[in-house]
Amino acid sequence: MTLTSWQFVAFVAITFALYYLPVMRRCQVQILVLASVSFYAALQPQLLALLAVATLGTYLFLRVAMDRRNLGLPAGIAFNLGLLAFFKYKFLFIDAGTPSSAGPGAIDWLLRLPVPIGISFFVLHNISLLVDLSKRRAVPTTKDIFLHILFFPQLIAGPITRTEDFPPQIKTKFLADVPLVEATKWLVCGYFFKLFVANNLNQITSNMDYPLYEALTVKNRWLCIFLYSYQIYADFFGYSAIAIGLALLFGYRLPTNFNLPYISTSFAQFWTRWHISFSNWLRTYLYIPLGGNRRGVARLYLNLLMVMGLGGLWNGAAIGYLAWGLVHGLLLVTERPLLPQIEALSIGGRSRLIVQPVRAGLVFLLVSMAWIIFKLPDLQHAADYLHGMFVEADIQSPYHLYHSLALLYSLPVFLQHVVPRHFLERQRRRLEPYLYRAMATLMLVEAGPDSPFIYFQF
Amino acid sequence: MNATQPAWLCKFGAAFAVTLTICCATPRLIDDIPDFPLINADRPHVRILNHYFQSPTPAIALAGSSLTERLKENYFERRDIRNIGLGGGSPLTGLTVLAETTWKRPSIIAIETNIMLRGVDQELVRDFHQVDHPIIGFAPLRALLALYQTKLRAPSPAYEPRRCDTIFHVPAASRLVNNDDTAKVTLEFEDPGLDDRIRNDVATLKALVERLEAERIKVYLYELPTLSAIEQTRYVRTMRSALASSFDARRWLQLKYPAAEIRWDDAIHFDDRSAIIMACALERALNSKSVSQDQRGTSPDRNR
16 A cells, blocks of 8 residues: 555545544544554555564653653663664665575564665654653653654654654544645645656656666756656655645644755755755754754864764665765855855845856756765766766667656646745635646646655665 | 635535546547657667557557568558568567557457567567556646657658559569578578477467457468568478468468569568558458458548
């Protein structure tokens, strides 16, 4: 059962109906917890036990931390990081495809388990829960904690909710309070970006994979990196919008995860607009505890590199992801001393009109080039791809990239970024139901071939 | 619930239902919706099969090798014939793709039997099978762009009326076939090692024909002319004998053409003028095999 399947639609409809039945009102939280567990079981039944261990373990360590924070908190964090290290980063050291001499069958079986879906997300959730709740005296109830960790719209790929945001929303919900229009808009927008934009662009950008990229000309390699930038945004923004829409149906408001990242005029700004909940988590639970910018310039740069490197590695167990994070860290470190001068250039009406688009274009170009390492985590493949962007090879049968299709599928992301929010606002509001109608139709009749959400693998 | 919510949701729901209904109904009403190739690869066999799947469902499909590939679609008077002759390939490959497809199914398939030794290109069949899904909804933007792409391509040559008569006003080529080339092919065709491959291909053909007929598709066989030196080879004798023992005579299309007019580009392939003569002969044979008038009349592409 994937988020884009009809089974999932039926699952949500049944859960929604049960949730708002007046007789079930007293067990709304339990219904959502049960639905969330069922959802995970449908995705990866063999790893449901792991989810249970992670949730119950975090809960137990939290209870310990309530009385003895110095013991419960580090132990709880170590427990969660241990789970992440074992289940995700073991693949840095073992090859799941080869027979092993790991000894007894049970150990071998554990070593060969696939990466649990969403483990990176629920581990971050658990850590923030441990850190935040262990500071307080009033602790939410057991079922509330379980719901915070397991709530199915955000379980797999966020947005990562903060302890001060989610638990206070847990109370009895009424159907009449559901913002149906807002939820519909988020859901339509999310599914449109996933099915129409991301899945169709995936048809084109799958040619960036090894060895298919060898059939790409220099021009098409350049075009593909921009299309991949649009695809990964549409894929993740789409997921986040679906999560927000689903949560609204059940009376919860999740934080927005994206704010037009590709119009960022600096890398620092990019990270306040891209995967916002993750950036906030890194800042709150890693960057600030490391000292942030309070311990001198050298330490600040080191902190930035460390945080971005770890953030990159969080995405996947491969040196390529670490390199991707470090590239972003380097970009942040490089631009930081230059920012005041660049900002000074942007002051004034006319120069602002020129400098700001140039800055946004440069940031977009470098962010897009960094996505190459993300798309091809094998550094040799990434280097080959990059080399082919500058040197034309002799290709026997080059891939024919239809520019018309590339334009069609990237247009929604482009328009979303460049059309001012208040442009023709009155007319747009009047036509809004029909605009969303068009998006809903296109996401069904022009959906690209099914492909998993990119961030589900993390 | 906010007072404006029901109005917004009603407008959205009603408009969505209407457009979705239109998009779902359109493919049932129109067969000729432009679309992009199923597989984006610049290989000749893929191009031929893409053309088949991008065109309206034909009444007749020709499955063959490079010999059939020479019978261009615009050589036929009927506009509802699609040619999936795969140059350098086997008639069985195109035939298997047709057997596997769930939506573009012709009423009649005519199979060329000259090349019965290459087996089925399973990889190509699998590639097309993976992407072969019936169109369930009209994708308006994609169709519009596909139409734009087809306009960018050079238009296909128009059919010339009375081509079957006027072709004889054009003098036949006087060139002779390279004897070395003929000798080489003749030698290859004398190889007894081909016997097993022929028998395997004929067995596969028989199984495919039975499967297609069980699915109510009429299947005919035809053989295109070859040089007389090739006709005497072990390969041709074995192939004809295997086919004769597997299929009865009623299944064969009798191609009537002036053999003296046929000229050759090489030991196997006839030239373009001869291809037009053979296309006319094949069309006459197909028409005589009770291709009913109503089948022709109902094809949307008939009068294009």
